Amino acid sequence: MNVVTPFEGIGASVRRKEDFRFLQGKGNYTDDLNRPGQTHAWILRSPHAHAKIRGVDIAAAKAMPGVHGIFTGADTEAAGLGGLPCGWQIHSKDGTPMAEPPHPVLAFERVRHVGDPVAIVVAETRSQARDAAEAIIVDYEPLPAAPSLEQAQAAGATPIHEGVAGNICYDWHIGDKAVVDAAFAAAHRTVALDLVNNRLVPNAMEPRAAVGEFDRFTGDYTLYTTSQNPHVIRLLMAANVLKLPESKVRVVAPDVGGGFGSKIYHYAEEALVTWASAQVGRPVKWTADRTEAFMSDAHGRDHISRAEFAFDKDGRILALRVATQANMGAYLSTFAPCVPTYLYATLLAGVYTTPVIYAEVKAVFTNTVPVDAYRGAGRPEATYLLERLMDVAARELGIDRVELRRRNFIPADAFPYQTPVALQYDSGDYQSTLNECLRVADWAGFEARRAEAAARGKLRGIGISTYLEACGIAPSAVVGSLGARAGLYEVGTIRVHPTGSITVLTGSHSHGQGHETTFAQLVSDKLGVPVAQVDIVHGDTAKVPFGMGTYGSRSLAVGGSAMMKAMDKIIAKGKRIAAHLMEASVEDIEFDRGTFRVAGTDRTKALVDISVAAYVPHNYPIEELEPGLEETAFYDPKNFTYPGGCHIAEVEIDRETGKVDLVNFTAVDDVGRVINPMIVEGQVQGGVAQGVGQALLESCIYDADGQLVSGSMMDYTMPRADDLPPVGVATHTTLCTHNPLGVKGCGEVGAIGSPPAVINAVVDALRDFDVRHIEMPATAAKIWQIINGSHGKAAA
């Protein structure tokens, strides 16, 4: 039964199966779901950054047409609902655990950021719910607000949470300060740089939405939600907030229109609609509008750092010292504490042989939306810091910036390589990715392009970044020792149906990554079944065994590995069935892409022969073997994976207006084995778009009173197609040594490697002006100020 199909296995650019659905408008997103008897919720949110709630008067609102119920913080407190839990605990330098103040699902007695939910109104229509919300009278007593790191840490700043002194969540460090200080004292040269990693709003295309449904006959709750990890939501919501047995709760994350991290976390609205559906006896739907997304989705980044390199006389790095302040926002979002610590400071060796590193990180509460992981999470912050510092150092040491990087690279023969900041890299080849990127980007020909641009009145610059990241998260025991309150394995079930088609259940979740295709290719490659006959099921806790979801480029490295393990079990069982059918011994059965063969003979059985026998066990070793052909495996990774590579950006600046145009971008990444080159290219391009957005366009701005100034697309600059040149993407592979696929991950590399390449290019373009550093985003107004401010210093 051999069907001839084009090669669809590992390495083929199979077109994305899911796109047929999405491109025809047939996606099934949370807001597309309408349950019988459904009502609608509107969340009343705080207009203040910081205020006491003296009272909430809902009397008039409750009497409005269509209203089924209005619940405030007092109601959820009285009902005994728990707060939103934090999934990671950091300990400060002195050993004390981080401050972990309560995060109620509805603000109780106090609001702490603009957008903090104050009440949920459930009504027949969304419009009625909103009308009633407008009729709620909240008596606020405004308090001084501290939206910035500086304001929150100022002497006399109003504490945002009772008992949290100085608004400090934790004051953490890694490395040996004395050793690093000594290295600095003895250094030939040191280079220091102060820099800001700008706050970003993730802005997934699909705003968050949730539908809660209580079944009064069974007592079961179902939550449909825009989540990257439905099992995690079920666990946190059932165990911590609603205090229900997980067996009574089902969480479904259907098609999700982008997450970028912002849909990892357990949000108040999820618990509120689920709980409220039982209170009003009807399903409750809530869908955020874009304004709400800006003020309630977890934001990203927001660091202020000082970074210093110590060098010997040959330009070799002797030590790195970093002090970072991280804005946590008003409450701890689900994974917030690990972002500026274990996803950041442990990456500070980068691709370099820096022998000693000391980093201290102060996490601070502010009157802003909570900050958590956003595409790259911690690793873009580390990379930006290192790669900007590298360029500044190259200039100040008078060493070519490419040469300085090369001199400090971890050599290709040094793996496994133990860094001074806990991680052990398994593989990489930074000279090769650099060489390839320099070649593709025609680095050598740049000066001619700069001269040509100058003739057109443009300032042209080129910038490079050589980077590394850690993903494929994560070994459970390791993260547990670092404060994670969860394991980070993944689950995969392979269900071979009687007639040979296959269903794969995975605990990872696809919200744009193309899993339905990539995972089908894995199965096709290994079991020899056409991609069209492999269905990937994800996103439903009632269907899939307990899995941890998708973030940190883990779906393939961890989730795919679980599938490989499960397929190994299928093959092992299949061999026993085949041996029985062909009257051979199990040891003599070989398997290759769908065919079981008695070694050295032409006797074969196809996978479908085996599955038929397994489900119709007439001629079957029933005494020794259970019927059926379905296997589940949990895979816990042995290490992180370490993608890395080189990005080169080329910009042109209009010297009259200061506008920066990105004119070339080249990425050469080592993402390990590539399953689908087209999907990898798309992932890298998307990541680069967001990295370029951070470098040139995006900036979340609060004013001094904590009002969100960049609270809509009119003021928050998202990258658009015409902001980007065609992004050249190439890969250079070294295999991951510790997972069965040799894969590393490609979801975040674009957003991690690109921002410093772009800023380095901008600074290079301005090399005739007196510029040492430019903060992101490098807007036209900012560049003009630099050009204007240094009039006379540069030859026109």
Next chain:
Amino acid sequence: MYDFAYHKPSTVADAVKLLADPDAKAISGGHTLLPALKHRLNKPTALVDLSGIAELRGIRREGNAVVIGALAKHAEVAASAEVAAAIPALAFMADHIGDVQVRNRGTIGGSVSNNDPAADYPAAVLGLGATIRTSKREIAADDFFLGMFTTALEPDEILTAISFPIPEKAGYAKMRNPASRYVMAGAFVSKGPQGVRVAITGAGPCVFRQADMEAALAANWSADAVAGIKQAPDDLNSDIHGSAEYRAHLVTVMAKRAVANAG
């Protein structure tokens, strides 16, 4: 949005009657009004949809002027052979408003009546010395734009068409706001029956004429003539996208480029 009554009259006279209700509002392309309604920033009792009024349509040559009906969409102006032949700078400007969706919905009548300080059209209307025709009268551009989102139109007065005198030369250049892509600073320059005109949009709270630049261009129509003229930053807009000083600087740059574009 809040509930409202919806009317779709087919004559200007009927529309004016419906707009006698001070809380009723006209709607054309809806690209400004609908977002405001969705955000509940506006609570009209009724919307009077002008899109069914045939007399508000059409682009035609009338003597030495191009007359554009209020309902003309930006894309129609951009694609009009009449406009391209007579005032290419106006077609160019219309072709660079917002994005494709905006150009296929937004109308010249809606844009000019709205008088958004960051809109493109007010620069062309003022920069060409156009005449605004309404359900009641004709208003010179110089008397029309009164301030931020404020015009000489009365609540029950409908903009019906705009008559653009055909210039000898005209040019437009703008710098976009990076986020909204509206105008951060834009200059529409012309030379013709209405004299030499330089209208600046985006930079201040309302479109305005730059007298120093007009004088310089009257003496010497060249980009160089305006290159050295500085716009005072006082009274210009300042926000997270650019200071008043930056916008003042852009005024000069854009005026220069507009003249260069005019040829």
